[in-house]
Amino acid sequence: MEPKFWQERWARNQIGFHLPEVNPYLLRHWPALGLSDGAKVLVPLCGKSLDLIWLASLEYSVMGVELSEQAVEAFFSEQSLTPHIRQQGVFKVYQSGLIEVWCGDFFALDAGAVNDCTALYDRAALIALPPLMRAQYTEHLNSLLRPGCKGLLITLDYDQTQKVGPPFAVTDEEVRVLLGSRWGLEVLEERDILSESWKAMQDGVTRLEERAYRLDKV
Numbered sequence: 056m057e058p059k060f061w062q063e064r065w066a067r068n069q070i071g072f073h074l075p076e077v078n079p080y081l082l083r084h085w086p087a088l089g090l091s092d093g094a095k096v097l098v099p100l101c102g103k104s105l106d107l108i109w110l111a112s113l114e115y116s117v118m119g120v121e122l123s124e125q126a127v128e129a130f131f132s133e134q135s136l137t138p139h140i141r142q143q144g145v146f147k148v149y150q151s152g153l154i155e156v157w158c159g160d161f162f163a164l165d166a167g168a169v170n171d172c173t174a175l176y177d178r179a180a181l182i183a184l185p186p187l188m189r190a191q192y193t194e195h196l197n198s199l200l201r202p203g204c205k206g207l208l209i210t211l212d213y214d215q216t217q218k219v220g221p222p223f224a225v226t227d228e229e230v231r232v233l234l235g236s237r238w239g240l241e242v243l244e245e246r247d248i249l250s251e252s253w254k255a256m257q258d259g260v261t262r263l264e265e266r267a268y269r270l271d272k273v
Contacts, residue, residue: 074104074105074106075105076105077105077106077108077109078104078106078178078209080178080207080209080243080244080265080267081106081109081110081176081178081207082109083244083267084207084243084244084267084269085110085176085207087243087269088174088205088206088207088269089205090115090173090174090205091173092114093114093115093116094115094116094173094174095115095116095117095118095171095172095173095174096110096115096116096117096118096172096174096175096176097118097120097169097172097174097175097176097199097200098110098117098118098119098120098175098176098177099120099161099175099177099180099192099196100120100121100122100161100179100180100183101119101120101121101156101179102121102123102126102130102179103121103126103127103129103130103133104119104130104178104179106176106178107119107130107154107156108134108154110176111152111153111154114153115153115174116153116155116171117153117154117155118155118156118157118169118172119154119155119156119157120156120157120159120161120164121156121157121158122158122159122160122161123158124147124158127147127149127156127158128149130156131149131151131156136151136152136154137151138150138151138156139151143157143168144163144168145159145160145163146158146159146163146164146168147159161180161192161195162191162192162195164195164199165199166198166199169199169200170201172199172200172204173201173203173204173205174204174205174206175196175200175204175205175206175207175208175270176206176207177206177207177208177209178207178209179209179222180192181193181208181210181225181230182209182210182211182220182221182222182223182224182225183221183222183223184221184223185220185221185223186223189223189225189229189233190233193233193234197237200272201272202272202273203272204270204271204272205269205270205271205272206238206269206270206271206272207243207267207268207269207270208230208234208267208268208270209265209266209267209268210225210230210265210266210268211223211224211225211263211264211265212224212225212226212227212262212263212264212265212266213255213260213262213263213264214260214261214262217258217259217260217261218255218258218259218260227242227266230266230268234270237272237273238270238271238272238273239269239270239271239272239273240268240269240270241268241269242266242267242268243267243268243269244265244266244267245264245265245266245267246264246265247262247263247264248263248264248265249261249262249263
């Protein structure tokens with residue numbers, strides 16, 4: 056799971072994790088978070104997700120973070136956006152309107168960079184990381200985001216012995232261990248999506264569940 060792994064995935068167009076539409080959990084559950092107008096949303100490991108466009112369409116400021124410059128450039132090109140590009144420390148920041156994408160290693164972010172972020176959206180970050188890195192990721196999130204931050208987390212859960220990640224299986228128990236001491240957690244929705252994933256069935260997976268969580272930083 057070194058940076059080279061993800062760079063090669065993008066270079067080979069092995070991006071089955073990319074959704075060609077706005078995430079349905081985001082559509083259903085984001086409005087209920089009750090964020091203030093113009094809130095700034097942190098989106099770790101954002102890829103070229105259309106979710107960024109949807110969030111900006113609601114007048115939220117969006118701060119995506121993505122390791123792959125190829126993914127960042129593809130996002131702006133595919134959305135017919137011409138970004139202003141600046142250097143911010145070790146990050147190359149692409150900005151167009153309400154959307155900023157910080158190209159670089161998420162773990163290099165400091166609290167000052169996200170000081171004005173009051174919301175978090177994680178659709179493909181936690182499940183992209185193996186166990187040790189998941190712990191590092193949530194510890195880093197905890198150090199970056201202030202109390203009062205609200206968020207939406209989406210996970211996958213399956214028998215990890217049946218398939219090698221990513222995306223990795225993250226159980227409800229693990230979510231509570233990683234985040235429960237610093238975040239209020241509420242399962243908003245839980246669905247069995249095995250019948251919708253021919254690739255998982257082809258790989259021999261016999262159970263595949265998605266969960267959407269509301270997060271409230273304490």
